[in-house]
Amino acid sequence: MRYQRVLNGFAAGLALLTLSLGAQAQQSTAPDAPEIPVGATSTADHSKFAILQRDFTSGPEVTSACLTCHTEADDQMMHSIHFTWEFENPKTGQLLGKRHVINSFCGNVAGNEPRCTSCHAGYGWDDMSNPPPRQSTVGTGWDTTLPRPTPANGQNNAVDCLACHDRSGQYTKAATLAGHPPLNPMPDGLKTITGAKAWVVDLKRAAQSVGPTGRDNCGNCHFYGGGGDNVKHGDLSSVLYKPTKEVDVHMAADGLNFTCSTCHVADQHQIAGSRYDAMATDPHGTGKPGAARTTATCESCHSDRPHPIAASNPLEVLRGVKLNDHTNRVACQTCHIPEFARGGVATKTLWDWSTAGQLDNGKIIKREEYTQSDGKELHTYLSTKGDFEWGEDVVPYYSWFNGKVEYTMPETIIDPSKPVEINHIFGSADDPDSRIWPFKRMIGRQAYDAGFNKLAYSHVWGPETDTAFWTNFDWAKAIKAGMKAAGSDYSGEYGFVDTRMYWPIAHMVAPAEKALECKDCHAEDGRLEGLDGFYMPGRNPVSTAGIFGILMVLAALLGVLGHGLLRLVSNKKQGKNHE
Amino acid sequence: MSKRQVKIYPRFERIWHWTQALLIFALLFTGLGLNGLHHILPFGPAAMLHSAAAILLLVLWIFATFWLFTTGTWRQFVPTLDGLFGVVRYYAYGVFKGEQPPYLKILWRKHNPLQSLSYLGLKIAVFPMVWITGILYMTYNFWETVPNAGFYLNIVANLHLLAAYIVAAFVVIHIYMLTIGHGFRAHVKPMITGYDEIDLSPEEEAYLEKDEPWRLKKS
Secondary structure, three states: OHHHHHHHHHHHHHOOOOOOOHHHOOOOOOOOOOOOOOOOOOOOOHHHOHHHOOOOOOHHHHHHHHHHHOOOHHHHHHOOHHHHOOEEOOOOOOEEOOOOOOOOOOOOOOOOHHHHHHHOOEOOOOOOOOOOOOOOOOOOOOOOOOOOOOOOOOOOOOEOHHHHHOOOOOOOOEOOOOOOOOOOOOOOOOEEOOOOEOOOOOHHHHHHHOOOOOHHHHHHHHOOOOOOOOOOOOOOOHHHHOOOOOOOOOOOOOOOOOOHHHHOOEEOOEEOOOOOOOOOOOOOOOOOOOOOOOOOOHHHHHOOOOOOOOOOOHHHHHHHHHHHOOOOOEOHHHHHOOOEOOOOOOEEEEEEHHHOOOEEOOEEOEEOOEEOOOOOEEOOEEOOOEEEEEEOOEOOEEEEEOOOEEEOOOOOOOOOOOOEEOEEEOOOOOOOOOEEEEEEEEEEEEEEEOOOOEEOOOOOOOOOOOOOHHHHOOHHHHHHHHHHHHOOOOOOOEEEEEEEEEEEOOOOOOOHHHOOOHHHHOOOOOOOOOOOOOOOOOOOOOOHHHHHHHHHHHHHHHHHHHHHHHHHHHOOOOOOOOO | OEEEEEEOOOHHHHHHHHHHHHHHHHHHHHHHHHHOOOOOOOHHHHHHHHHHHHHHHHHHHHHHHHHHHHHOHHHHHOOOOOOHHHHHHHHHHHHHHOOOOOOOOEOOEOOOHHHHHHHHHHHHHHHHHHHHHHHHHHOHHHHOOOOOHHHHHHHHHHHHHHHHHHHHHHHHHHHHHOOOOOOHHHHHHHHHHOEEEEEEOHHHHHHHHHHOHHHEOOO
């Protein structure tokens, strides 16, 4: 609770921050620090702490220093999904998390650890068959005049505090060092987790800067999931470092200027909001005193009656009432996020791994045939990854959703004759807990074990191995090595299967005036055309009753026309004889 | 008997009739739009106007019902078989022969038997069907928790649509009927001025002259 209070207290102060990381993605020198409102609302200025007045030689050393005061933070963090990459879904009992699932983007972590765990909120996890290390011994060279903060018994300095709390703006993690930051000496061609050319991180500056999380802290990993900017989610891109109101009305720098943690409230390092165990609706409360705050839903703040009904115009009142009538069937996001991947950064909509491996006389092929609206050329084919398609301002896929998600796990038996749903979303019109939700529907084609009919692991990254697909371009070796790394039985035969993956859309909320209009759904071939099992006015003008009614009116018209015609031909005087 | 210009449609009845006509047209127009039959108005504004018109018409009806019962004019709608056959025969046959309309308006009975039967049918069958289904439709959120609510909504919506088409068919026939007999202008004029030519018995005339002189147009 203490941490949460500090977080809340800082929300206003953070509104003053100007973040500049987005514009600096390509530079190799450390980005400038965002303005830190030190002392604005906090009672601590970390730059004055004696234990931080020294040159650190490794990330874990900084963590050890942090833990001397924040005595419970390591334990809290190690129970969080950010650290364990493991999540037991209470609705399905499935053991999920990046550690366990296979997705339709980069596939699997096992076998590719130093690359994938670069975004792990910890240091040195290079073996998926074991849980993430709790203690790191990396780093020496403490100032002997200071107490040496080596991890005491039970203290876990493999937690990366700086990834989330650095406010100097220049802390980053290297793309291939299993969670460690780029430090001297730096390997050639090293990149950061956002794909920028790496720079040497100043750990002392970072340690002295710490504060509540900013958008850069969350975004540096979450905006770049799946191997690039906005590749994975579609509604989380570098645009959100500093979005306009049009892109995100809550996060707009010239508006409410929310950070991620304004909604994703944390309590003891447990962050609200989960894609694995989603809240399709929020029955808990609206942030009133004593109400649940561990929610990250629209309703948490806006309630389930969000549209104003106190307008001066009676028609506006009717409008508000009618819109409020929709909230128990339609998620807020459905109308208020009319398109995702807005603001100039495209999202990957199709990834076909089956075409990967083609070479041009032994050389890697790179095609860039998609031009993003900001002019950047995006890959449409890579020998390493296969074919891609991209989309900007993408109209979501809509589905009933009650928050329950079931994953096709690596051990699940699949039917390769039809597209495999990597995650199956539950919900229906008959289910009062379901809402119509917007999703990014990822279209994939990925490797599977053709003998055992299950999804296959593949070993793609690992420059020095002779099995890594990205250096050897041999699926047979890559899959065999991947299955071995994951400890999974492998039949020896592989194929490629079509997959679908659903990503609930909840970010990039547009200003109210940009929300969908009634007619976008209440129409023939409207946005909800694919959804059945409920009555929605406007979508079917030629229902049985409609046809019957039209025939009845036509019959009346024909009747009076016939009657009138008969009157005309039978008696010309008719109508004049009663004067 | 003498023919006199008598005010048989008091101001309220005329306001009632024309407001109702306007609102029914608005409801039919917006309703058919909501049904998806035309796209002259976008769905949102159409829905708001439809609801607003429905609420106004409901209020008007509450006033009209009150008015009918307090003034006793409800008797105008009591059905009668007396003369009904003659009217039906006239519309089905006589009108083509150039016959005179068989029914003359009298003071306490301004509708012909077919008219009052039709209006009664509208009042006790079609309009209630419109209102009941319409109010259920509008208040769906209050009863959506009953089992199979979605199925019932479908029924309610389709009955509402059907009732609307019956009203539309009525409007077509109603307007056409105005062209028969005295002619369109002669029919519409009383609904504007309130005065129509009525055969008054000497007693009726004497009564009106003495007690309700304002209902008699000075000729």
